[in-house]
Amino acid sequence: MNLLIIYTHPNHQSLSYAFLQEVIRGSKENPNIKEVQVLDLYEEGFNPVLVFNEHKRRRDMHIDPDSAKYRDQILWADKIAFVYPIWWGRPPAMLMGYIDRMFSSGFAYKDTGKMLPEGLLKGKSVVCISFMKGPTHYPLLWLNNAHKVLMRKALFNYVGIKKVKFFEFGNMESPKGQHKEKLGKVYRYFRTVQ
Template sequence: MNILIVYTYPNHESLNASFLQHTLKGLHDHSQKHEVQVLDLYAESFNPVLDFHKEKRRRDLYKDPDLEKYREQIKWANQLIFIYPIWWGRPPAMLLGYIDKLFSANFAYRDTKGLFAEGLLKGKSAICISTMKGPTHYPFIWLHNAHKILMKRALFQFVGIKKIKFFEFGSMEKKEGKQQKRLLQIESHMRNL
């Protein structure tokens, strides 16, 4: 299986970095060989800012030469894995900018005359691994689980990705946050992917 991991956290000595390492360990321990690429948005200095003007139109993002490398990674992958924190009830702006730029019309979806667009990324699956300082159910209680709705319905299902798995880990800054247990949970899941 071709797996693209999109890692979005600026500190490479963090819990999120540990989730990346345990993800990789689980994938490499798997009995079948996976081809794995890691896109580290911060290390890559990915520019999340959308810039539109007369010569650079939003509707042409699908053919922007600056984004070709990233489009090729998504095309290549059968499985997309996103590792990121939840800040203010949503993924970091860096990841949202990546989504804004890459999951564009005529690449990730096609407008139709019907009510819904046609998803062009059918057959792919996605896993989201997210951490947060607050309790795991905090976004659900206060924000009606806006993060999961954003990622699942407004993004993945819209572009044709139907198989989606979420790992949302709260209270991760507390000593009793069970970080090691969560890391091993991710490693085990990846080993059985």
Template sequence: MNVLIIYAHPNPKSFNHAVLEQVQKGLGESHHEVSVIDLYQEGFDPVLIFNEKRKRRDMKNDPEMARYRDLVKKADHYIFIYPVWWYGLPAILKGFFDRVFAAGFAYIYEGLVPKGLLTGKSAWVIYTIDSPGLFVRLVRGNVEWTVVKKAILQFCGIRPVKRMMLAGMKGSSARKRKRWLDTVYQQARQL
């Protein structure tokens, strides 16, 4: 299987980076073809610009995003790894969706009805969040998950989409983090 990892964390010594390493290790042992887009390391420009010269309708052909569109198109499965900040994804990852998952490439409208163009692909979303899981689900209503799953990935035709929320990062013990990393590794290996 061709797997594309989209990673969004600025600190190479972060727990998110440890998650990335475990995913890569597990996938490597399963002999998948793996590509990684490390948005911060690559200096990805998340700023979306369209004006008199750059029309929104032409974004699907933006030459700056051609490499990313090719990777997205070739992949059978996507893995997104990122922290949740302010109950949302990092701006750099939001900008990746804005610039790469453009109309005419990731989705179209048939009349007023949207149609995803990335069908036949699946995704695994792994994110860390400081808040406890119960608080995220009951008080915040999983807002950080709903947007990514439904408004972005499923909107573009990607199904199934599963998540691994590593909640309660703030104050989590070394033992708990080790268990999380072991689980990530095992699930990546079984993909």
């Protein structure tokens, strides 16, 4: 399989970056993964801002030449791994901007006139690896699982991606956060996933 890793954190000295490295390390040791591409949104200088005006229309986002490279990466990938922190109960604005720009009508889904569109990214799978300062069950108990609902139902299922796995780690700024165990869990998953 082809694996696209989308990393969203501005600091390469962070624990977030350590998770990215474990995803890469596990993937390189997995004979089922043919090729890996990493898109570091901050390092790339990705522009998350949507612009619509007389020259750029929303209905033409799926053919925007500025986004062609990123659309090609998504089409190339069999599995997409998102590595990001949870800030204010949701992914960073940089990642949400990427989603706004890339998962557009005509590329990720097609309106059919029915209640739900036709997802155009069927057959792909997604893994979301996220971490937060708060307790692991904070999103479930206080936010009604808003993060997972947003990613699974409002985004991935909408565009046809039904296989979605989550690693959602809490207490990551605590010295008792079991960092090594959590990093090892992610490494082992990518080393063996099929």
